[in-house]
Structure formats: C-alpha cells, structure tokens
Amino acid sequence: MGPTQLRSGSxxxxxxPRGSSxxxxxxxxxxxxxxxxxxxxSVVTAIRWATTAAALLVLSTGAHTDGDALAGAIVLTLALxxxxxxxxxxxxxxxxxxxxLSEAAVVVTAVVATGHWSSPYVLGIxxxxxxxxxxxxxxxxxxxxAACVVAIAVPYHLSSADADFRLTVQWAGEIALVAxxxxxxxxxxxxxxxxTTAFLTxxxxxxxxxxxxxxxxxxxxxxxxxxxxxxTLDSSANRLRDLFEPEVMVILVRDESAQWMVxxxxxxxxxxxxxxxxxxxxxxxxxxxxxxAPHLVESIKPGAGLEAGSTSGIYxxxxxxxxxxxxxxxxxxxxDPLAAPxxxxxxxxxxxMAVAIDNARWFSRIGTLAAERERSRIAxxxxxxxxxSLALVGFELDRAAKTGSEEEIxxxxxxxxxxxxxxxxxxxxxxxxxxxxxxxxxxxxxVLDEFVDRVxxxxxLRISLESEADRRLPxxxxxxxxxxxxxxxxxxxxxxxxxxxxxxxxTDDESAMLRVTDDGKGMPxxxxxxxxxxxxxxxxxxxxAIGATLTVSSAPGTGTDVRIVLLA
Numbered sequence: 001m002g003p004t005q006l007r008s009g010s011x012x013x014x015x016x017p018r019g020s021s022x023x024x025x026x027x028x029x030x031x032x033x034x035x036x037x038x039x040x041x042s043v044v045t046a047i048r049w050a051t052t053a054a055a056l057l058v059l060s061t062g063a064h065t066d067g068d069a070l071a072g073a074i075v076l077t078l079a080l081x082x083x084x085x086x087x088x089x090x091x092x093x094x095x096x097x098x099x100x101l102s103e104a105a106v107v108v109t110a111v112v113a114t115g116h117w118s119s120p121y122v123l124g125i126x127x128x129x130x131x132x133x134x135x136x137x138x139x140x141x142x143x144x145x146a147a148c149v150v151a152i153a154v155p156y157h158l159s160s161a162d163a164d165f166r167l168t169v170q171w172a173g174e175i176a177l178v179a180x181x182x183x184x185x186x187x188x189x190x191x192x193x194x195x196t197t198a199f200l201t202x203x204x205x206x207x208x209x210x211x212x213x214x215x216x217x218x219x220x221x222x223x224x225x226x227x228x229x230x231x232t233l234d235s236s237a238n239r240l241r242d243l244f245e246p247e248v249m250v251i252l253v254r255d256e257s258a259q260w261m262v263x264x265x266x267x268x269x270x271x272x273x274x275x276x277x278x279x280x281x282x283x284x285x286x287x288x289x290x291x292x293a294p295h296l297v298e299s300i301k302p303g304a305g306l307e308a309g310s311t312s313g314i315y316x317x318x319x320x321x322x323x324x325x326x327x328x329x330x331x332x333x334x335x336d337p338l339a340a341p342x343x344x345x346x347x348x349x350x351x352x353m354a355v356a357i358d359n360a361r362w363f364s365r366i367g368t369l370a371a372e373r374e375r376s377r378i379a380x381x382x383x384x385x386x387x388x389s390l391a392l393v394g395f396e397l398d399r400a401a402k403t404g405s406e407e408e409i410x411x412x413x414x415x416x417x418x419x420x421x422x423x424x425x426x427x428x429x430x431x432x433x434x435x436x437x438x439x440x441x442x443x444x445x446x447v448l449d450e451f452v453d454r455v456x457x458x459x460x461l462r463i464s465l466e467s468e469a470d471r472r473l474p475x476x477x478x479x480x481x482x483x484x485x486x487x488x489x490x491x492x493x494x495x496x497x498x499x500x501x502x503x504x505x506x507t508d509d510e511s512a513m514l515r516v517t518d519d520g521k522g523m524p525x526x527x528x529x530x531x532x533x534x535x536x537x538x539x540x541x542x543x544x545a546i547g548a549t550l551t552v553s554s555a556p557g558t559g560t561d562v563r564i565v566l567l568a
Contacts, residue, residue, distance in 0.1 A: 040089045040134040040186070045082075047130050051123035052079045058120035068120070071110040075121050078106055093136030100135070100144065104128045108151045116156035117167050125152075126178050133182025141179035149175055229360035236353045237264040243345060244314070244338070246330035248307045252283075253326045253357065260287075260327065267331075268307045280306055283329055286317040293317075294346040296338060305331055312337040314346050318354035325357050362545075436486075438478045445469050447482055448505055452489065459493050461501045468506040473566070480542045481514055481564060484550070487539050488516040488562040496520025496560060516562045523554040539564075 052075055059072050087099030107124040114121060125148050133141030149172045157163040233251060240249055248267035252260040252274065260274040276287055281304040285291045294316035297305070305313055310331035318326035328350060332338050438447050445467040456463045472478065485503070492501050498520030506513050536552060543550035543564055554560040 040189075041086050044089060044127065044130050044134060045086060048079050048082060048124075048127045051127055052076060054123050055120040068114050071114050071119075071121060074106065075110055075124060078103065087131055087135075089131060089135040093132075093140045096131060096135035100128065100131045103131065104144065104148060104151075108148055111152055112155050116152055116159075117171050122152075122171065125175055129175055129179045130182045133179055134186050136183075137186050138180060138183030141183040142176065145175045145179035229357070232353075232356045232360045233263045236356065239349065240328070240330060241266070243349065244330045244342065245336075247333055247336075248305075248310050248313075248329075248331040250283075250306060250329050251326065252328075254324060270306070279327075280304060282306075282313060282315050283327055286315050287324070287327055289317075289324075291315065291317070292319075294343050294350055296340055296343050298337065300331070307331060309333050314338055314343060316346050316350040318350055318357060320354040320358040323358075325354055325361070328353070438475065438482045440475060443469065443472060444478050444482060444505060448485060448503060451486065452501075452503055455489060455493055455501075460499070461493065462499060463501045463503065466502070466504045466506075470508050473507065473512055477546045477566070480546050481512070481548070481566070484539045484542050484562075484564055485514055485516060492516065492518040492520060492560070496522075498559065510567065512566045514564045517559065519559045522556045522558045522560055524556060 055075060056072060059068055082099075082103070087103070088095045107121065107128055110121045111119040111125070113119075116122075125145075128148060129141050129145045132144035149168070153168045153172070156168065157165075233253070237249070237251060240246065240251070246266065249265065250262060250268065250270060251264040253263050255261050255273075260276075260279070262270050262272055262274065276284065279287055282297055282300065283306070286295075294314055297313050297315070300310055300313055302308070306329055311334045313329060313331035316328045317324055318328060328346070330338070330346075436447060436451060438444055448467065449465060452463045452465050455461065473481070485505075489501065489503065492498050496518045498518035500519050502515075502517045504513070504515040504517075539562075540550050546566060548564050548566040551563045551565075552560065553563075
C-alpha cells in the first residue's frame with residue numbers, strides 16, 4: 001500500500017509502509033515533560049506567613065528586648081521579600097538551594113539570638129524545612145532539618161548549664177515530622193501529576209487517531225456520493241492509484257451488450273472494448289466467476305497478466321445485488337511486489353466501488369427515462385397550448401378567405417395578428433423555461449427567484465419565495481430538485497386555479513428542504529402519483545433517484561402542499 005497522508009487539524013499523520021493493511025499510524029505528538037506543580041509555592045507562602053504571624057503575636061504579648069524587635073523586623077522583611085520573590089521550588093533542589101540556604105541562615109541566626117528553643121521565631125524553621133521538602137523531597141528536607149536542629153541545639157547546650165535535652169529532642173521530632181510530611185507531599189503530588197499527564201497524553205493520541213479515522217471514513221465515503229458515472233470512475237481510479245501505487249491498472253465496466261468497456265487504464269493498452277474471450281487469463285478468472293472475491297497472484301505466469309513486465313497482481317470482481325458490473329486489476333513489477341494484506345484493502349474498496357458504479361448507472365437510466373417523460377410532457381404542452389392556438393388561426397384564416405367584404409377581412413387579420421403574437425410569447429416562455437437550469441455559476445436560489453418572477457408576471461398568482469440556503473448541494477442533486485420545483489410550480493400555474501403560491505427553499509449542514517404550497521382547488525383523494533397526475537410520478541422518480549423523500553398533501557378545496565426533504 002502506498003503512502004497515505006491524512007490531516008487532523010494541523011498535525012500530519014505518518015505515512016504507512018507499503019504492503020501494510022493499516023492506512024495510517026497514530027502520530028506521537030505529545031512528548032514526555034517534567035511534571036511540575038506550582039501549588040508548592042503557594043503552600044510555602046502560607047506556611048511562612050502563618051509562622052511569622054505566630055512569632056509576632058508571641059512577641060507582642062510578652063516582654064521583649066531590642067534584639068527581639070530587631071530580629072522580628074528582619075523576619076518580617078524576609079517574609080515580605082519572599083512573598084514578592086519566592087524561592088523556586090517547582091524545578092527541583094538545585095534552583096532552590098541558594099534560597100533555602102540563605103533563608104535557613106537568617107532564621108537560625110534569629111532563633112539563636114533570641115532564646116534558642118524559647119525564641120518566638122523558632123517556628124520559622126518549619127518554613128525552611130518546607131522549602132527543602134517541596135523542592136527536593138525527603139532526601140533534601142531531612143538533612144536540612146538535621147542541620148537546623150544542630151545549628152540551634154549546639155549553642156543552646158553550650159551557653160547554659162541548665163539546658164533541657166528533652167526540649168531539644170521535642171523540637172527535633174517536630175521539625176523532622178514537618179520535613180517528612182512535606183517531602184512525602186511532594187512525592188504523591190508529582191506522582192498524581194505524572195499520572196494525569198500520562199492520561200492526557202493518551203487521550204490526545206486517541207483524539208488524533210479518532211480524527212484520522214474520521215478523515216479516512218470521509219475519503220472512503222466519496223465514491224458512493226457521486227451520481228455521475230464518469231465522476232465515479234475518475235474518483236475510483238484516483239483512489240486506486242493512491243492506495244496501491246500500481247505500475248499497471250485497469251478498470252472495466254460491463255455494458256448493455258455484455259462486453260467490457262475499458263474506462264481507465266495505466267501502463268497497458270487494451271483498446272476500448274473487450275469480450276470475455278479477449279480478457280487476460282488473470283482477469284478472465286474473476287469475470288467468469290471462478291474467483292468470487294479479490295485474489296492475489298504473487299507470481300504471474302507469462303501471458304497471464306495485463307502486461308509482460310508484471311510479476312504480481314490483485315484482480316477483483318465488482319459485484320452488486322448478485323450482478324457483476326465491473327472488474328478491477330492492479331499489477332506491479334518485481335522491484336515492489338503486491339502483498340497479501342492488500343487483498344483485504346482491495347475487497348473493501350471493490351465493494352464501495354461496485355455500489356457507486358451501480359448507483360451511477362441507475363441514476364443515468366432514470367435520467368434517460370425522465371428525459372423521455374420530459375419530451376412527452378413538452379409535446380403535450382405544445383399540443384395543448386400552441387397547437388390548439390395555431391389550429392384556431394388556421395380556422396380563422398379559412399373563414400376570412402370565404403368572406404367577401406374587405407373591411408371584415410381586415411378586421412379578422414388584425415385579430416389574428418394579436419393571436420399570433422400571443423402564441424409567439426407563450427412559445428418563447430416555454431422555451432425559456434426549458435433552457436433554465438441550475439449550474440455552478442447559477443445557484444438553486446437564483447434560478448427559483450428568476451422563475452417565480454416570470455411566473456408571477458405571466459399569471460395572476462401572488463407568489464412568495466423564501467430562500468435560506470446555507471450551502472449548495474452537489475450539482476446533479478440540485479438539478480433534480482430544481483426540475484421537481486419547476487414541475488410543482490407549473491402545475492399550480494396551469495391546473496390549481498390558485499390565487500397564492502408559496503415556495504420555500506432551505507438548506508443547512510444536515511438537510512435540504514423544498515416546499516411548494518398553493519390555495520387552489522386541490523386534487524382528489526387517493527394516490528396523487530398516479531400516471532397522468534400532473535407529472536407527480538416523474539417528480540417521485542426524480543426524488544427517488546437522489547434519495548430524497550417526496551410528500552404530496554392535497555384534498556379537494558384545500559390546495560396542495562408538495563414537500564421534498566433530503567438528509568445530508
């Protein structure tokens with residue numbers, strides 16, 4: 001299988017290797033990143049201000065010295081500074097090491113200078129240990145806690161013979177507990193963040209894979225969407241080239257005479273038509289039913305393939321409703337042989353292609369039948385209007401020729417001239433209506449607007465047109481809907497004896513709807529689509545050809561409502 005590139009947003013799928021049955025690979029677009037948490041900084045700030053507030057509260061409620069006040073001012077300044085410029089604890093211990101060391105030095109100095117374990121600033125050690133725990137975990141927080149305890153305990157015990165060893169142990173335990181809690185908090189937080197990131201990575205990959213599958217589905221759906229046989233065959237040929245990159249390729253379609261039309265070929269010249277006896281043996285095997293499904297020939301015998309240089313090939317029949325409608329063959333040379341996994345891909349492709357070709361062929365047949373009905377209708381209309389008027393002109397001329405008075409002849413000729421002008425005008429309107437059609441440049445809304453304007457000028461109908469077309473339909477589909485609209489509006493003009501006519505045309509992303517409503521005499525109850533029922537049978541056939549739903553609601557004296565709905 002050749003490289004296939006599909007897009008999902010702005011990302012590009014990796015090309016799949018040849019011979020693979022998988023049309024794409026999931027792109028790895030999310031790289032692993034270091035898991036971080038900015039919540040650590042806010043927690044440290046909260047601990048810092050809690051310990052600072054506690055120290056200042058203790059200082060304000062008891063006796064204090066000038067040294068205590070100076071230490072309080074230093075601790076408060078440090079808290080303000082670190083709130084504005086916090087120590088970076090989100091990127092590991094190394095960026096935070098200098099900040100932790102400097103803060104430890106300031107806090108330990110203040111504690112030693114103001115009473116050791118009895119100092120109001122001893123709680124500031126919790127902030128230092130928290131910084132170490134959140135930046136480097138327990139391997140950092142426990143050593144920092146030990147260093148702070150030693151830095152305070154040694155001067156405490158050396159400066160006083162009454163130093164209480166139990167007090168040192170108590171504070172050491174509390175500081176170690178804070179170091180353990182903050183270190184463990186960092187560990188579980190980072191683990192949760194890593195799991196969240198891994199989940200989001202998998203989710204993003206699944207989302208991209210889903211987008212690529214959707215793109216592949218849309219590409220695969222393009223074949224049955226066209227109702228034109230040549231467009232369907234061109235699209236099929238392009239998809240074959242993209243999927244298999246064949247050196248030799250042919251697409252054959254069975255015609256009405258049971259011969260094979262060569263509609264596309266590459267790397268070989270088989271002519272334009274082939275009989276069963278003219279097919280190469282490899283293709284004949286699927287044409288005669290010997291091979292009911294696509295099959296791979298890994299080593300083509302001399303003369304059995306499409307081209308002498310081919311060494312491997314895949315040959316597929318196109319079956320639909322137990323009818324063989326076509327054949328497909330792709331071949332490659334020895335440098336790049338076809339492989340077994342591609343047979344399944346050909347099977348899926350052939351099934352879609354067969355349905356698409358069958359749809360296009362039936363649409364073409366229905367179009368031919370519709371054209372024949374249209375010719376019959378035009379002949380009937382010309383006979384009913386122009387033909388009868390011309391017959392009247394002939395009778396009047398005969399009568400004028402038998403009249404002896406020159407004044408009477410002149411009067412009759414003037415009257416006939418007005419009749420002929422009316423006939424010419426009516427014929428011109430009929431031809432104008434027949435030439436009017438939807439095109440790439442002329443949308444359904446524009447054609448409807450021009451048509452109802454002409455109908456309004458030549459009749460006494462009050463016509464209202466509502467058009468809300470957010471998008472255009474495929475040209476072949478719009479043309480069929482236009483002919484249905486033209487038939488429905490013409491029926492109202494000629495047969496309904498109505499005074500008002502409402503036409504609604506609306507499209508959106510999900511559907512298209514045409515509605516023609518009048519207040520005329522209506523139609524008898526029963527099947528309105530019966531032959532001769534004002535062309536309603538032809539309207540139904542056109543609706544069926546494009547997969548639309550036609551609904552006709554009418555009763556004597558209540559007018560008629562014609563509605564056609566096409567789902568996207």
